[in-house]
Every structure is written in structure tokens, then in C-alpha cells.
Amino acid sequence: MKTIAFAGLGAMGRPMARNLLKAGFTVRGCDVNPAGLADLEAAGGISCASAAQAFAGADAIVLMVVNAAQAEAVLFTDDALAAAPAHAVICLMATCPPQQVQKIAGRVAATGRRFVDSPVSGGVVGAEAASLTIMAAAPADVFEAARPVLEAMGSRTLHVGDKPGQGATVKTVNQLLCGVHIAVAAEALSLAEKIGVDTRTMLGILVGTSAGSWMLKDRGPRMLESDPEVTSAVDIFVKDLGIVLEAGRETKAALPMTALAFQLFNSTSGRGAGAADDSQVIRAYRALNGTA
Amino acid sequence: MKTIAFAGLGAMGRPMARNLLKAGFTVRGCDVNPAGLADLEAAGGISCASAAQAFAGADAIVLMVVNAAQAEAVLFTDDALAAAPAHAVICLMATCPPQQVQKIAGRVAATGRRFVDSPVSGGVVGAEAASLTIMAAAPADVFEAARPVLEAMGSRTLHVGDKPGQGATVKTVNQLLCGVHIAVAAEALSLAEKIGVDTRTMLGILVGTSAGSWMLKDRGPRMLESDPEVTSAVDIFVKDLGIVLEAGRETKAALPMTALAFQLFNSTSGRGAGAADDSQVIRAYRALNGTA
Numbered sequence: 001m002k003t004i005a006f007a008g009l010g011a012m013g014r015p016m017a018r019n020l021l022k023a024g025f026t027v028r029g030c031d032v033n034p035a036g037l038a039d040l041e042a043a044g045g046i047s048c049a050s051a052a053q054a055f056a057g058a059d060a061i062v063l064m065v066v067n068a069a070q071a072e073a074v075l076f077t078d079d080a081l082a083a084a085p086a087h088a089v090i091c092l093m094a095t096c097p098p099q100q101v102q103k104i105a106g107r108v109a110a111t112g113r114r115f116v117d118s119p120v121s122g123g124v125v126g127a128e129a130a131s132l133t134i135m136a137a138a139p140a141d142v143f144e145a146a147r148p149v150l151e152a153m154g155s156r157t158l159h160v161g162d163k164p165g166q167g168a169t170v171k172t173v174n175q176l177l178c179g180v181h182i183a184v185a186a187e188a189l190s191l192a193e194k195i196g197v198d199t200r201t202m203l204g205i206l207v208g209t210s211a212g213s214w215m216l217k218d219r220g221p222r223m224l225e226s227d228p229e230v231t232s233a234v235d236i237f238v239k240d241l242g243i244v245l246e247a248g249r250e251t252k253a254a255l256p257m258t259a260l261a262f263q264l265f266n267s268t269s270g271r272g273a274g275a276a277d278d279s280q281v282i283r284a285y286r287a288l289n290g291t292a
Numbered sequence: 293m294k295t296i297a298f299a300g301l302g303a304m305g306r307p308m309a310r311n312l313l314k315a316g317f318t319v320r321g322c323d324v325n326p327a328g329l330a331d332l333e334a335a336g337g338i339s340c341a342s343a344a345q346a347f348a349g350a351d352a353i354v355l356m357v358v359n360a361a362q363a364e365a366v367l368f369t370d371d372a373l374a375a376a377p378a379h380a381v382i383c384l385m386a387t388c389p390p391q392q393v394q395k396i397a398g399r400v401a402a403t404g405r406r407f408v409d410s411p412v413s414g415g416v417v418g419a420e421a422a423s424l425t426i427m428a429a430a431p432a433d434v435f436e437a438a439r440p441v442l443e444a445m446g447s448r449t450l451h452v453g454d455k456p457g458q459g460a461t462v463k464t465v466n467q468l469l470c471g472v473h474i475a476v477a478a479e480a481l482s483l484a485e486k487i488g489v490d491t492r493t494m495l496g497i498l499v500g501t502s503a504g505s506w507m508l509k510d511r512g513p514r515m516l517e518s519d520p521e522v523t524s525a526v527d528i529f530v531k532d533l534g535i536v537l538e539a540g541r542e543t544k545a546a547l548p549m550t551a552l553a554f555q556l557f558n559s560t561s562g563r564g565a566g567a568a569d570d571s572q573v574i575r576a577y578r579a580l581n582g583t584a
Contacts, residue, residue, distance in 0.1 A: 176480050184473070206466060211466040213504065
């Protein structure tokens with residue numbers, strides 16, 4: 001594993017590609033956005049004009065695009081994947097519905113190449129610090145082959161299963177819990193505001209009780225700020241809870257709490273705060289309660 | 293503080309009264325259920341025929357009854373509170389809506405006696421181990437007067453505010469988060485079951501990520517058992533989320549996630565599992581998904 005093709009140089013992809021360069025890999029990037037390519041070149045990477053050009057000579061292909069449709073387009077439009085060596089391992093790291101990951105994995109396998117379903121959590125902060133959690137599903141030997149590449153971008157590389165789609169499933173369930181935990185933290189704090197207690201004192205108590213969650217502790221304090229730093233945007237949860245609901249629809253699983261949390265993030269985005277920190281879903285409650 | 297009157301010798305009250313006896317207090321109990329009184333006597337307490345009889349000579353009165361209506365009835369029916377010394381401190385430890393706590397506190401204050409709004413969390417396990425978290429609101433001097441009594445029953449006695457109702461508010465928000473966190477853990481695990489992954493492996497991963505919550509870690513494993521030990525029943529959350537919704541109604545705060553979680557616990561109770569462990573709210577999802 002020496003040469004990596006990297007597709008998708010956005011907010012997450014740019015720092016991930018930089019961490020691959022820091023780890024000593026050669027990185028050949030492709031993106032429709034010239035700014036992403038310029039960033040890669042400035043960091044010592046190689047800018048390529050097309051996916052096929054990036055794939056030439058690559059030992060691994062990392063996909064950090066927006067969704068499954070983009071991943072499929074990058075790999076298969078104009079038969080781009082045929083330009084990659086036969087031993088190349090394809091690492092799909094974008095958040096996609098499990099069924100679509102299985103479909104892409106099947107198309108990759110049909111070309112004789114290896115595939116790792118490897119979505120991440122940790123956001124831009126984790127991407128920059130190379131501290132992402134990576135939920136990888138692949139046969140053990142394929143996972144081991146890809147491990148040096150994955151470990152250059154994350155601090156916790158978990159082998160969650162041997163079938164493509166299982167990584168996406170863990171990520172899907174992860175996002176379901178994260179999104180609902182943020183929304184309910186907002187509901188709890190907005191109730192406390194209405195009753196009239198010191199919300200900071202209360203939050204300090206609740207994070208240490210059976211009411212605690214990782215999100216309550218992390219996002220709770222930012223809910224009490226009027227315009228907090230953006231570590232992950234409201235629109236990320238509009239997208240990710242949309243993927244969770246799609247997974248529920250494809251498997252016919254009822255997801256009422258997720259559906260409701262989606263509405264609250266979607267409403268917050270609709271009121272113009274899609275780019276605000278996701279803690280600001282509390283604005284949907286303030287709008288409902290007339291305390292905005 | 294030597295003599296305690298204890299009203300409400302149920303599943304929580306009995307072990308709490310026993311812990312007061314172990315700490316060296318004299319405990320005078322009253323309850324409509326003779327079994328509770330027999331348990332208290334067996335532990336070395338004094339069984340009383342009425343609230344007024346229990347209150348005579350009591351330095352503190354602990355109320356661990358089912359709800360605010362019972363607390364009011366115990367204190368004021370036949371003017372029972374008049375039998376208590378003028379220096380008695382009344383500790384309302386049952387879970388009640390904040391507004392009703394304020395009302396009871398006002399009636400107690402009108403008799404010249406002191407009041408501590410002091411609900412608990414930790415369930416029967418915490419009551420037995422004297423490890424309850426106690427969320428106390430009262431003026432500082434009143435809190436200090438009651439502290440030895442409270443500390444005999446809990447391991448974490450927090451002074452959350454100086455106004456009656458603030459303890460109940462913290463407890464209300466605590467229960468909102470706990471109930472929704474249990475329900476969403478059930479939603480997440482039922483989705484994983486439908487997609488088809490090893491739910492135990494997945495749960496082991498998720499409790500350590502940003503998707504984690506105290507409830508996911510505690511109740512999650514019991515959701516995967518068919519008939520787990522009951523540490524807290526489904527019907528406790530039917531009651532407690534009912535109190536949260538009442539607090540929302542009284543303050544005109546919108547609580548959509550709580551309302552939905554209530555429906556899931558209520559449905560589980562309606563299908564005959566009200567006395568089952570609260571983790572079994574997952575049965576509502578299995579019913580919805582046809583996997584029961």
C-alpha cells in the first residue's frame with residue numbers, strides 16, 4: 001500500500017487526504033471542485049483531471065463523496081474503475097444506506113477487485129486530528145490489507161463484520177442515536193427554560209446521572225449559546241437522518257423517533273439555520289414555544 | 293434530627309426507611325398497606341395507625357408516596373400536619389410535577405413548617421443500596437437541616453436550588469431524557485435486528501462512541517434478553533413521562549419526543565407488559581415491525 005486515489009475532497013476529505021500524505025502515502029486526488037484539488041496539491045498531493053486518471057496505479061481507492069449515487073458515478077462512469085490495478089482495494093467511507101453499499105460492493109466484486117465498507121464518525125474535528133472512528137466491514141484478509149490506509153485517518157479502526165453493508169448498518173444506527181440524542185437534549189433544555197431554572201446548573205447535574213448521553217454533554221452547553229462554533233452542521237443531520245429513514249423504509253422497520261427528530265432538524269434548516277451548529281436544533285423548540 | 297415519620301412504604305419506601313433505621317434514626321411509619329408496616333416493624337421501626345400518629349414528635353417527615361395527590365392527602369387530611377412539631381422539616385421525595393410541588397410547599401409554609409423538594413433517582417436498586425441521587429431544592433439552612441436524613445438514603449445529595457419546585461424540575465427533565473433514551477435505544481436495536489447484524493457486537497461498539505448514553509449501556513443488553521430481570525418497570529415510565537407531559541402542559545412547552553416515547557411505553561403496558569422491565573419497550577417496536 002503506497003499509492004492512494006482519493007475521491008471527494010470536501011470538508012472531511014481534505015483533512016483525511018492530508019493525513020494520508022503525512023503518513024507517507026502518495027495521494028492522487030479527484031474532485032469536481034477545483035478548490036479541493038488545489039488544497040491537495042498545496043499539501044503535497046497529485047491533482048488528477050478524472051477518476052480514471054486518479055485510479056491509475058492506485059493500491060487503494062478512498063471514496064469520501066457525498067452519497068452512494070456519487071460513489072457509484074465516480075467508480076463506474078466511463079468504466080473508470082477499469083483503470084485501477086486488479087489488486088486495488090476500494091474503501092467506501094461516505095455515509096450511505098446499507099442496501100446501496102451492498103449494491104456497490106457487488107459491482108466492485110464483479111470487476112474482481114476488493115471492497116471495504118468503511119464509514120466514519122467524528123466529524124471534521126476527527127478528520128483533522130486523524131481521530132475518526134472507522135466502522136469497517138470486509139473479509140478479514142481484505143480488512144487487514146486496508147488497515148494501514150484506514151489507520152492513517154482514524155484512531156479507532158473497528159472490524160465490525162465481514163459482509164459489505166454491516167459497516168454502513170453500524171453507522172446508520174450510530175447516526176439514529178446521535179440525531180435523536182441531540183433533539184431530545186434540545187427538548188429537555190427547552191422545557192427547563194420554560195419552567196425557569198438555571199439551565200447551566202441543571203445540565204451540569206444531568207450529564208452525570210442516568211439521564212446522561214455523549215451528545216447531552218457535548219452539544220448541551222452549545223445549545224445554551226446563541227451562536228456557537230459550528231463543529232457539525234444542522235444539514236448533516238438532515239442528510240444522515242434521511243439515510244436512516246431510507247434504511248428503515250428499505251427494510252420496512254418503523255422508526256417513529258427518528259422520523260420526528262428528522263422533522264426538527266429539517267424545520268431548523270428550513271428556517272435558515274442549516275449551516276448552523278447542529279446544537280441549534282433547539283431553535284425549532286424555541287419557535288414552537290414562542291421563545292425564539 | 294432523631295425521629296423520622298415515613299409515609300409511603302412501597303417498593304422504594306421500604307428500603308429507604310430501613311436505611312434510616314440503619315443510620316440510627318427512630319422511624320415512625322404509616323401506610324394504607326399493612327405489608328409495608330409489617331416490613332418496617334420487622335426492621336425495628338414503629339408502625340402507626342395514621343399520619344397524625346406518625347407525625348407526633350417527628351423532626352422530619354419523609355413522603356415517598358405515589359404522587360402529589362397522595363402527598364397532599366397524607367399531610368392535610370384531618371389536619372394531620374398539625375400533629376407534627378413546629379420545627380419539623382417535610383421532605384417530599386416522590387416524583388411530582390413542579391407546579392404541584394410548589395402548591396404543596398405553599399400549604400406547608402402556611403403552617404410555619406419547613407419544606408424540602410427532594411425527589412430521587414436510582415430506582416429500587418439505589419433505594420436498597422442507599423445510593424440514590426437526591427435532587428433537593430430548599431433555602432440553604434433548610435437543606436442543611438435535612439441533609440443528615442437525606443444522606444442516610446442516598447450517595448449523591450445535590451442542592452439544585454433554593455425554591456421548592458426546582459428539585460421536581462430537575463427530576464422531570466431527568467425522566468424526560470431517561471425515558472426517551474430508553475425508547476430510542478429500542479428503536480436503534482430493532483432497526484439493527486431488521487437489517488440483520490449481530491446486535492450484541494453492535495451494542496458493544498455503540499456504547500463507546502458519540503452514540504452512547506447511560507441508558508443504552510444499561511438497558512441495551514436487557515433489550516436483547518427475552519425476559520430480563522425487572523430493575524424498573526414499564527409502568528414507572530408510563531407514570532413518569534405522564535408527569536413530564538403534565539409539566540409541559542402546565543407551562544405550555546411543546547414536548548413531541550416525550551409524547552412519542554410515552555405512547556411506546558403506554559402501548560407496551562397496554563399489550564400486557566406493564567410490570568416487565570422497562571427495557572421491554574422494545575416489544576412495541578417488535579409489534580410494529582411484525583417481529584414479535
